[in-house]
Amino acid sequence: MIRTRAAISPTGYPHIGTIYQVLFDYAFAHKHKGKFIVRIEDTDKERTVADAEEKVFKALDWFKLVEDESVRKTGPYGPYRQSDRLDIYKKYAQELINKNKAYYCFCSKDRLDEIRQKLQKEGKPPMYDKHCLNLDKKTIDQKLTNKESYIIRLYVPKDIKIKIKDELRGEVIFDSNSVDDQVLLKSDGYPTYFLAVVVDDHLMEISHMVRGEEWLTSSAKIVLLYEYFGWEKPVFVHTPIIRNPDRSKFSKRQGHTNVSWYQEQGFFPEVILNYLALMGWSHPQGKEIFTLDEFIKLFDFKDISPVGPVFDLNKLEWMNGVHIRESQDSNLKTQIYNFYQKKYPVxxxxxxxxxxxxxIKKLSDYLPLCEFFFKPIHDLSLIKDRSYIKEIHKELEKVSDWKADIIGESMQALVKKLNVKTGEFFMTLRVAITGKKISPPLNKSMEILGKEECLKRLGQLG
Structure with missing residues (x-):
């Protein structure tokens, strides 16, 4: 069975890059009638954010990328939170030691810092010098008996080639001499990412390990662990990294990355997914607008381009605007009503x-255009000439059938009567009614506001 997973670390709030990964996992699993799992990787205690896990699941619900198994939807492969699996990791770390594929490291922080600084001065990558690999059994047993603090490191042999087959890039080969003896189990008993992800993916029967391409360089350690345990490897898929327009990595410094920002701006989740699907993947018919169900039917990992796609906010806004224009008025009305927390009369x-x-291109565009419908906005600085506002008030009082076209005819007639410039006249009227130089169609807006409200606003300025 196809089983994919989103391995989410609660060290920050939901990120568009996370949703990008989840989309591919979810779509591939659903296409093949498999299972999509969400695993919480909370082994970095210092960086864990208290409410991040809750927000992750709320984000998945908002996008309707709902998992089949997780901490909130338990299944046969739990626990689904890594901090609840510590004994499992210790067991497998010990297995590696017993096989001489991992070893105890008793080096102090000061010694490790010295090694790192020395290598940096020499212009070399910071790697452990395998000092504790050479400790004899008697010394190790004595240190363990004395309860000296230790970590467990992966043993990486010298002078071998480590090969990984990536679904997007083909075979990638690493020189073991450039691969560090990675820490697998920390002194506090918590695993590092490498041990935990391999153990969990194996025990949870994950068929496809889908990660961002930034993890490709560390894949040699993953491959070694699978080989040391004698386990069948999953299919490796390293998806491209989303880029900013300047080709730098998509980040808070240059773009809006948090899901909450898109919610606050009034983007639609289905539009965001549609846009993300196009980042590295193309619809076989060249379509830009399609549903999640359509994407699921067509999607395959092999069709993803490994080249990092550029996140174009303008393109996303255009797609969101198309969605708005194609929405039924009744649905859009409800969405705007709910977006503004039911504050304004539906x-x-x-x-x-x-x-x-x-x-409008997003729901947050609505209020700047329409706030004047709900309360008067008077900005006298925008009105150059208020001398004929009383004339406007007097003329509008005569209008008995308060319809946009009749209001327009009445005002056109007044322009001729006063012999003023049409543009200036209607700008004065627009600002008097809406408080803005740019607004929805003026005559129709006045019809909606009603005669009494329009006269009231003019009277306050005249």
């Missing part, structure tokens, strides 16, 4: 939809 929102539907 009946009034519904009337404004036809005026702004073609103008």
């Amino acid at each position: 009946e009034l929102i519904e009337k404004t939809i036809p005026l702004i539907k073609e103008r």
Whole structure:
């Protein structure tokens, strides 16, 4: 059975890059009627954020990328939180020691710092010098008896080639002399990523290990561990890293990475997934707009380009705008109502939809355009000439059938009567009614506001 997993570390809030990975895992598992698992990798105690796990699951629910097994949907392969699996990791670390594929390291932090600094001065990558690999059994037993602090390191043999087959890049070969003797088990009994991910993926019967390409360089350690344990390797897939427009890695410094920002801006989750699907993958018919179900039917890892795709916020906004324009007015009305936490009358929102539907690209664009419908906004600095506001008020009082076209005809007639410039006149009227120089169609806006409200706003300025 196809079993994919999202290995999520609760060291920060949900990231668009995380959702990008989850999308591929979820789609591939569902295409093959397999299982999609979410595993919480919380072994970095110092960096763990208290509510990050909760927010991760809320984000997955928002995107409707709901898992089959996790800490909240237990299955036969649990526990699904790594901090609940510490005894398992200790067992397998000891197995590696018994096989002479790992060893105890008693080096102090000071000694390790000295090694690191020395190598850095020599322009070499910081790697452990295998000092404790040469300790004899008697010395090791004595140190363990004395309860000296230790870690367990992976044994990486010298002068061999370590090969990994990546689904996107083919065979990748590493020289073992450039691979460090990785810490597998820390002194506090917690595993590092490398031991935990291999043990968990094997025991949870993960068929495809899907990770970002930044992990490719460390894959030699993963391969060694599978070989040392004598376990069948999963299919390795290293997806491309999302890039900023300047080709740098997608990060908070140059872009909006947190899922919460997209929620606050009023992007639709299905549109974000549609956009992310196009990052490194192309629809066989060249389509840009498609559903998650359609993507699932068509998706295969082998069709992903390994070249890092550029995250273009303008493109995402365009796609979100298309989604808005194609939405039914009744649905859009409800979405806007809920987005603004039901603060504004839904009946009034519904009337404004036809005026702004073609103008907004995300839900947060609505209020800047339509706030004046819900409260008067007076900015006298925008009105150059208030001398004829009383004339406007007087003329509008005469309008009995309060419809946009009749309001427009009445105002056009007043422009001729006053012999003023049309542009300046209507700008004054627009600012008096909406408080802005740019607004939805003025006459229709006045119809929605109603005669009484329009006269009231003019009266406050006249």
